[in-house]
Amino acid sequence: xxxxxxxxxxxxxxxxxxxxxxxxxxxxxxxxxxxxxxxxxxxxxxxxxxxxxxxxxxxxxxxxxxxxxxxxxxxxxxxxxxxxxxxxxxxxxxxxxxxxxxxxxxxxxxxxxxxxxxxxxxxxxxxxxxxxxxxxxxxxxxxxxxxxxxxxxxxxxxxxxxxxxxxxxxxxxxxxxxxxxxxxxxxxxxxxxxxxxxxxxxxxxxxxxxxxxxxxxxxxxxxxxxxxxxxxxxxxxxxxxxxxxxxxxxxxxxxxxxxxxxxxxxxxxxxxxxxxxxxxxxxxxxxxxxxxxxxxxxxxxxxxxxxxxxxxxxxxxxxxxxxxxxxxxxxxxxxxxxxxxxxxxxxxxxxxxxxxxxxxxxxxxxxxxxxxxxxxxxxxxxxxxxxxxxxx
Numbered sequence: 001x002x003x004x005x006x007x008x009x010x011x012x013x014x015x016x017x018x019x020x021x022x023x024x025x026x027x028x029x030x031x032x033x034x035x036x037x038x039x040x041x042x043x044x045x046x047x048x049x050x051x052x053x054x055x056x057x058x059x060x061x062x063x064x065x066x067x068x069x070x071x072x073x074x075x076x077x078x079x080x081x082x083x084x085x086x087x088x089x090x091x092x093x094x095x096x097x098x099x100x101x102x103x104x105x106x107x108x109x110x111x112x113x114x115x116x117x118x119x120x121x122x123x124x125x126x127x128x129x130x131x132x133x134x135x136x137x138x139x140x141x142x143x144x145x146x147x148x149x150x151x152x153x154x155x156x157x158x159x160x161x162x163x164x165x166x167x168x169x170x171x172x173x174x175x176x177x178x179x180x181x182x183x184x185x186x187x188x189x190x191x192x193x194x195x196x197x198x199x200x201x202x203x204x205x206x207x208x209x210x211x212x213x214x215x216x217x218x219x220x221x222x223x224x225x226x227x228x229x230x231x232x233x234x235x236x237x238x239x240x241x242x243x244x245x246x247x248x249x250x251x252x253x254x255x256x257x258x259x260x261x262x263x264x265x266x267x268x269x270x271x272x273x274x275x276x277x278x279x280x281x282x283x284x285x286x287x288x289x290x291x292x293x294x295x296x297x298x299x300x301x302x303x304x305x306x307x308x309x310x311x312x313x314x315x316x317x318x319x320x321x322x323x324x325x326x327x328x329x330x331x332x333x334x335x336x337x338x339x340x341x342x343x344x345x346x347x348x349x350x351x352x353x354x355x356x357x358x359x360x361x362x363x364x365x366x367x368x369x370x371x372x373x374x375x376x377x378x379x380x381x382x383x384x385x386x387x388x389x390x391x392x
Contacts, residue, residue: 070349
């Protein structure tokens with residue numbers, strides 16, 4: 001693990017409520033409701049900025065400290081890729097990965113591009129439980145390079161931790177620096193982000209799928225960088241065109257994801273119906289999962305509602321039951337029906353780590369939960385995004 005110099009931080013409970021012009025004595029009702037829901041879901045930190053100024057900065061009784069961003073790390077890594085694209089170090093998102101890893105210059109893997117790694121369409125074999133294959137491996141990059149292809153590149157969408165670790169391995173080949181060093185020098189240092197650490201595999205490569213520990217306020221500032229089209233205090237750190245590339249639909253296979261940044265539709269509904277259940281059955285999913293999904297058929301307004309239904313059907317460990325059977329097969333547990341209008345962009349991670357960027361209102365919001373025994377998916381506050389979008 002690489003650790004930057006830590007600043008002295010107060011450990012007391014902190015709550016800051018303000019506006020773009022002055023600090024307010026009391027929070028708005030919507031902000032207070034969000035804070036209350038965040039606290040009830042055992043959040044460790046909540047930060048909300050509007051036009052770069054704090055509306056809410058709340059921490060649990062441990063106070064401010066770096067927290068593991070989990071898979072939000074992917075979204076920060078994507079900012080690093082956008083920086084390489086801006087500088088010309090990376091010629092194109094459609095550059096073949098084989099240009100940097102010659103062992104892929106044959107067979108179907110020669111068709112995998114950087115874009116495919118970023119939008120989860122590489123086709124690389126991947127177990128959704130990182131504890132099965134990835135964490136036991138001493139070298140995450142070599143594990144990805146050696147993976148078999150389950151699908152032709154660009155033909156199937158499947159969330160893929162193994163492929164995103166390979167992106168971390170591209171930084172030395174493309175820019176001549178380890179990913180954490182590159183992002184530190186190109187983004188963190190110019191923004192004054194000092195209190196962070198990034199976990200590495202045993203080979204010394206920073207993890208791409210997760211591993212970044214960062215202050216919640218600093219994560220919000222990175223969200224602000226996205227909102228400001230790559231500009232920080234007047235300096236262009238990332239070209240606007242590269243930011244736009246991250247936020248556009250990543251592929252025709254899934255319009256809810258850009259390039260390691262997710263796209264929140266203005267209106268959406270989630271459906272579990274006979275078609276979903278039949279697809280599970282036809283793909284050879286176990287009777288336990290098929291029957292459980294059949295029992296919760298219906299329409300759901302939020303991901304929290306879906307999580308509640310899955311918990312009712314399978315228990316609090318539903319992720320360990322359902323995901324290993326569905327993700328490798330490219331199956332979705334729900335059908336998402338949404339409007340074309342995008343209300344927000346966001347990064348998300350296990351246990352409900354979120355950075356949410358709402359362009360219409362100029363709001364950037366972060367929710368983080370530090371792992372400790374007794375917390376699980378049921379504390380993920382999955383409706384956080386919808387609550388943030390509803391703020392004005």
